[in-house]
Amino acid sequence: MDTDTESEAMYIVIGGGGQVGYYLAKELIKQGHDVVLLDKDARRVKQLKEELGPSVVIRGDACEVRNLEEIGCGNAKMVIAVTGDDEDNLVICQIAKKHFNVPRTIARVNNPLNVRLFKKLDIDMTVSPTNAILSMIETQIPHYSLIHLAELHRAGLGLVEVVVPSESAISGRTIRSLDLPITVNLALIIRGDEKITPQGDTVIQSDDHIFALATNEGEAALRAIILGEEDSEEPDDTEGE
């Protein structure tokens, strides 16, 4: 049987170094756990190494068995998959569970329809930002232009709601074309009664209520992009125009 040693330090592997992965790693390290974070993107890995330490962050695809072998995934007590792609999160957790016998796997699920699939496939825990926000709305939290969830806030992330103005330059454009910074994570769009899971090809319309997880800088960038407010203190790393 599984001995419950929650208070003891665990070896935890995180797949995906976006904002969620980063703050998760930071928090878990602070709690005394032994953390390794894998990310595919060389530039992001370089950034994360500076923030979290060179031994914590490894460049590599967490879906590759060899990469997981190299970091000793077989010794991990927990694998957490928080990339932006549900299929990657599923495969990371399944490989961890079935090939490396990791006792606990947690997956971020972006499309709430996939929660059932993940559970049926023995992923121990799923976290769906969309469902979290929906349940908040369903419990009738009043519509402020900015909502912060306490626990997310502690992780340095805010939950933001923005309504797309009727004459916004972004209405009619796809999310992909907005080039949102990595500090912004769109979680849900409410259009009338419709609940839309934002994807790259989702087209924004005016009066859409957009819910996002964002850092402070991300929030400013999101405001600038959606409301057209010029507020670019952030160093912009896109190519010159």
Place this chain on the structure above:
Amino acid sequence: MNIVIVGCGRVGATLASQLSKRGENVTIIDQDDDSFRRLEPDFQGQTQLGDGTDIDVLRRSGLAAADVFIAVTNGDNRNIMAAQIAQIIFNIPTVVCRIYDPKREEIYRKLGLTIISPTTIGAGAILEKLDEKTRQNVAQARR
């Protein structure tokens, strides 16, 4: 037979065209409208624009009534997820999934998926050809 194919690349389009020619009822799904141009002009089946790992899109494609599901997008993980949706959520009797990575092929074969790995098959075929050539050369040298 009702057949749903996800991914209208070279393999998906060829497969869809051939199965359609055989008289099967084929629906092919792809995220990119342009990819349907790969289908033969006489393709009799249906095309469905959308994400083949999205349960709603799959349902709209008529997957619930399908006998066969084939996942041949360019992403191993997308194929793995789509195949498992077909198997577990829609209970499709025959599910075939393409996986390039031999390691993932091995793991998911153990989990009960029917897998075609072009990497393993391709490398195997080349090795076989090499062996054949070596045998011929040895035979010639002996003559």
